[in-house]
Amino acid sequence: MSNRDTRLAISAAPSAVGGAAALLVVFSLLGRRVFGLRPGPALAGGALATALHFVSELWHQSGHARAAAQTGYPMSGVRLWGVLGTSLYPPDEPELPSEVHARRALGGPRASAWFAAVGGLVALATRPIGGIAHMVSSLFALENLLVFSAGALVPLPFMETDGTTLRRHRQPRRQHTVVVQE
Numbered sequence: 001m002s003n004r005d006t007r008l009a010i011s012a013a014p015s016a017v018g019g020a021a022a023l024l025v026v027f028s029l030l031g032r033r034v035f036g037l038r039p040g041p042a043l044a045g046g047a048l049a050t051a052l053h054f055v056s057e058l059w060h061q062s063g064h065a066r067a068a069a070q071t072g073y074p075m076s077g078v079r080l081w082g083v084l085g086t087s088l089y090p091p092d093e094p095e096l097p098s099e100v101h102a103r104r105a106l107g108g109p110r111a112s113a114w115f116a117a118v119g120g121l122v123a124l125a126t127r128p129i130g131g132i133a134h135m136v137s138s139l140f141a142l143e144n145l146l147v148f149s150a151g152a153l154v155p156l157p158f159m160e161t162d163g164t165t166l167r168r169h170r171q172p173r174r175q176h177t178v179v180v181q182e
């Protein structure tokens with residue numbers, strides 16, 4: 001088995017740098033305004049939350065990759081852009097059954113749901129302490145819920161999400177209509 005079969009080629013578009021900078025600003029501001037931290041800790045928390053955002057993105061993609069490997073049609077890589085990432089598949093893939101597309105699309109949100117649950121527990125546990133730990137775990141849990149698991153399942157009109165893929169490849173509903181043949 002070659003590396004090409006087992007390893008994901010991870011690359012980043014230049015826009016990912018801007019995405020990281022934007023996240024750092026937004027998360028640090030949330031640390032200051034919502035979590036009531038002083039500027040230094042808010043910035044430290046913002047940096048940590050930004051790093052964990054990309055860990056969460058790659059974890060989400062690894063969920064897609066595991067599901068894809070199980071279908072026999074593996075992912076080839078991940079392209080990071082802005083604040084998100086896109087799963088890459090070999091360009092020479094044959095026409096695949098809807099079930100394969102659906103299983104691959106579900107793998108990411110399923111993996112992220114675990115991160116959301118673990119992050120949520122840590123956020124609850126650190127609530128009495130507050131500080132950076134509570135700020136970062138809360139943002140981590142919310143991101144994994146609202147962006148990478150439940151959020152990813154929502155089809156959006158302006159970009160391809162896992163929800164878009166699932167809607168396109170939805171299994172045909174079992175027909176309950178009785179067809180009377182003449």
Ligand SMILES: [Zn+2]
Pocket residue numbers: 060064105108109152162
């Ligand atoms: Zn996904």
